[in-house]
Amino acid sequence: MYSVEFLENDRWNSGFNGSITIGNESNVPLDDWTLEFESNFEISNFWNAEIVSHNGSKYVVRALDWNKQVAANNSISIEFSANASSDVDLSLSNVQLNNSSISLDPAPTPTPEPVLDSTPTIPKPQLTPVPEPISEPAPSSQLTTPPTNSAPADIDFSVANNWGSGFTGGLEITNLKSTAIDGWQLEFEADFDITNICGLKIFSYNCYLYTIENVDYNTKMATGEPIKIGFNANGSPEEPSNFVLNDNAVSDGEGNGNATPPESEPNVPSEPDIPEVTPTPPSPPNFSSPDNGGDYNYGESLQKSLLFIEAQRSGNLPEENRIAWRGDSAVNDGADVGVDLSGGYYDAGDHVKFGLPMASSITLLSWGVMEYREAYEESGQLDEVLAAIKWGTDFFLKAHETNSNGTTALWGQVGNGGTDHAYWGSAESMTMERPAYKIDSNNPGSDLAGETAAALAAASIVFKSTDANYANKLLTNAKQLYDFADTYRGKYSDSITDAANYYNSWSGYEDELAWGAAWLTKAGESGYLSKAKAAYTGVTKGWTQSWDNKSHGTAILLAQETGNSQYRNDAEAWLDHWSNRDGNGITYTDGGLAWLDQWGSLRYSANTAFLAGIYSDTVNDYDNRYSNFAQGQVDYILGDNPNKFSYQVGFGDDFALNPHHRGASGTTDINSSAPNEHILYGALVGGPSSPNDYSYSDERTNYITNEVALDYNAGFTGAVARSFSLYGGEPLNDTALAALPEVMVA
Numbered sequence: 001m002y003s004v005e006f007l008e009n010d011r012w013n014s015g016f017n018g019s020i021t022i023g024n025e026s027n028v029p030l031d032d033w034t035l036e037f038e039s040n041f042e043i044s045n046f047w048n049a050e051i052v053s054h055n056g057s058k059y060v061v062r063a064l065d066w067n068k069q070v071a072a073n074n075s076i077s078i079e080f081s082a083n084a085s086s087d088v089d090l091s092l093s094n095v096q097l098n099n100s101s102i103s104l105d106p107a108p109t110p111t112p113e114p115v116l117d118s119t120p121t122i123p124k125p126q127l128t129p130v131p132e133p134i135s136e137p138a139p140s141s142q143l144t145t146p147p148t149n150s151a152p153a154d155i156d157f158s159v160a161n162n163w164g165s166g167f168t169g170g171l172e173i174t175n176l177k178s179t180a181i182d183g184w185q186l187e188f189e190a191d192f193d194i195t196n197i198c199g200l201k202i203f204s205y206n207c208y209l210y211t212i213e214n215v216d217y218n219t220k221m222a223t224g225e226p227i228k229i230g231f232n233a234n235g236s237p238e239e240p241s242n243f244v245l246n247d248n249a250v251s252d253g254e255g256n257g258n259a260t261p262p263e264s265e266p267n268v269p270s271e272p273d274i275p276e277v278t279p280t281p282p283s284p285p286n287f288s289s290p291d292n293g294g295d296y297n298y299g300e301s302l303q304k305s306l307l308f309i310e311a312q313r314s315g316n317l318p319e320e321n322r323i324a325w326r327g328d329s330a331v332n333d334g335a336d337v338g339v340d341l342s343g344g345y346y347d348a349g350d351h352v353k354f355g356l357p358m359a360s361s362i363t364l365l366s367w368g369v370m371e372y373r374e375a376y377e378e379s380g381q382l383d384e385v386l387a388a389i390k391w392g393t394d395f396f397l398k399a400h401e402t403n404s405n406g407t408t409a410l411w412g413q414v415g416n417g418g419t420d421h422a423y424w425g426s427a428e429s430m431t432m433e434r435p436a437y438k439i440d441s442n443n444p445g446s447d448l449a450g451e452t453a454a455a456l457a458a459a460s461i462v463f464k465s466t467d468a469n470y471a472n473k474l475l476t477n478a479k480q481l482y483d484f485a486d487t488y489r490g491k492y493s494d495s496i497t498d499a500a501n502y503y504n505s506w507s508g509y510e511d512e513l514a515w516g517a518a519w520l521t522k523a524g525e526s527g528y529l530s531k532a533k534a535a536y537t538g539v540t541k542g543w544t545q546s547w548d549n550k551s552h553g554t555a556i557l558l559a560q561e562t563g564n565s566q567y568r569n570d571a572e573a574w575l576d577h578w579s580n581r582d583g584n585g586i587t588y589t590d591g592g593l594a595w596l597d598q599w600g601s602l603r604y605s606a607n608t609a610f611l612a613g614i615y616s617d618t619v620n621d622y623d624n625r626y627s628n629f630a631q632g633q634v635d636y637i638l639g640d641n642p643n644k645f646s647y648q649v650g651f652g653d654d655f656a657l658n659p660h661h662r663g664a665s666g667t668t669d670i671n672s673s674a675p676n677e678h679i680l681y682g683a684l685v686g687g688p689s690s691p692n693d694y695s696y697s698d699e700r701t702n703y704i705t706n707e708v709a710l711d712y713n714a715g716f717t718g719a720v721a722r723s724f725s726l727y728g729g730e731p732l733n734d735t736a737l738a739a740l741p742e743v744m745v746a
Contacts, residue, residue: 001026004102023075030070034062036096041084049078152248159237167237171229181221187244192235294727296638299379303731304682305717306384315343324742325678329427333414337436344395348709349661355412357547359455361714362392366458368718375725393459408484409440412448424670437496445492447505449485450512453478457519482516507549515550518557541574545607547711579629591642591693602687607715609633613722642693650681660703683708
């Protein structure tokens, strides 16, 4: 009745991409499936499925909303990336589908494909957790030779998975010439929006006209040998058209030439740093939100957001601690390596201190103060936010070691993810070992060091007017860490391997090198602007600013600093995509949420709202498009949604009560039916798990919709500060604040 087939699809030195196909040979649909199996290899990422549990070699995965039904006499495929050396026998065992044992169908013998100059097979793009950036700096030259009718190649377009609002697709390019093609560039038009691509880089993108080119390992296109390219896209999988390879029209895979040249040449931005005037484009229909706001008490929301950040503190808490149920915890962190690593912030509902998202959060908090300092002053929250930033930067200063011989190390994680996540209890009651992990010249982490440099540089701007000595100390350490990141290059999650299971550096480290250099430039340091420009690789408009990807924020910083049209165009293409509600941009719920991803969807909309507001206020806007978008997302979170529900804990009349948080739960049993004992005031929960306003569950065990994290609140706090600057709203006075259960006021 049901079948399961496992295939190894693409192999590279240390791993492979695989797929599992679930077949339904019955005459009735298979609904809401769960698959269990054991493997002798380690799976690093699933897409098209959600991991329920992973214990040793056993995996339990289940369907997503859009593929939970396998139609009668049909099948669906789930795909994954895995780590495995070439000598591992790849197989699955003990396979169960919906708790019934299944015998694996034998895999068909693959037909060997020709190999081109030992070119590695390109892994398929991954849909989750974070697509990698795809744009590269545009070369200085443009294509100027008009296309001819001499078709040099054949191109096949294919679709692997189609989930309605998007799909995974591919292009296969075969050289038809009698000689190899060295160095190639391909133009084509498409009605879909490519969000992530593997096997090439985007040269330029202009209104669905794509220009792409080879990367180092597939620069040569041998005669008759196909080059395969995979990508993810939003929209319908309509056949691309008007292919042009190295200025020559290309066959579309069916022997039909399509030699029509594109009407415009690739949009290659200019390089000068002098400010340029960008023409105001016409406003597309039905964008963003109506020009309104002020319906919520933004001062109270800002005040409570800072309460949540305070509740995430680790170490010896100060006398002015306002969270009654929080006490000193993890005060001996770093003892195992002889370094004081107490302090800093717990990541989420767990008790690991992950350096990358912590540093990213401090950078965004600092940016909010830099742009909206008056809002913090007028709301009476400036001291609180400065204390929140300093709690993080003090930890980074302790975690950064510079030895007498000039070598640098940065402690980037405290606590083991697996051990920590197996414990459901309060931080104050922890007894497990908490190992410390670092990066150094032998184990580099340019992304971690670059982001920490950004955090220290941004904070130095914030403290410059109130504590110049501290600001100078932050800036000195920022420069040291950036130079370390730039000199010893590598992904931190390759060095701190435990972090790869939780905060893997999917986007690599170039974005953090650009981001860190941009912040040092912002802090007044000379010589870093050229580094920021060299490391900048453009933005993926279908994604956004996150703990991993900093390219969107970098575009705004560089637009602020240079006025250059390259950065303005990149930022506006991204913001246009997010603020467009006519079906050609980001996916929207009926209630108005710009929805990107199932895990922490509100964190992405809040981050985009924060940056959209900054761009609107400091660089450019038209018809208040970006400003309205930013305000609309904040208001959706605070209650302007079909549920009239606040996704900020403790704000409004009806709000989330049971976030996935060990300390706030007040229990040692995650499955306890009792509600959370403590109100985690101010926390932003994950939000809807699909582009459906009703796909949220206020359940402690639901870590997809009800997770909370430091990085969830970081951008949100800045966005709310901006809302306060526009519309006001009184925070709670000391009497009202002290009247809240378990909140203390000195």
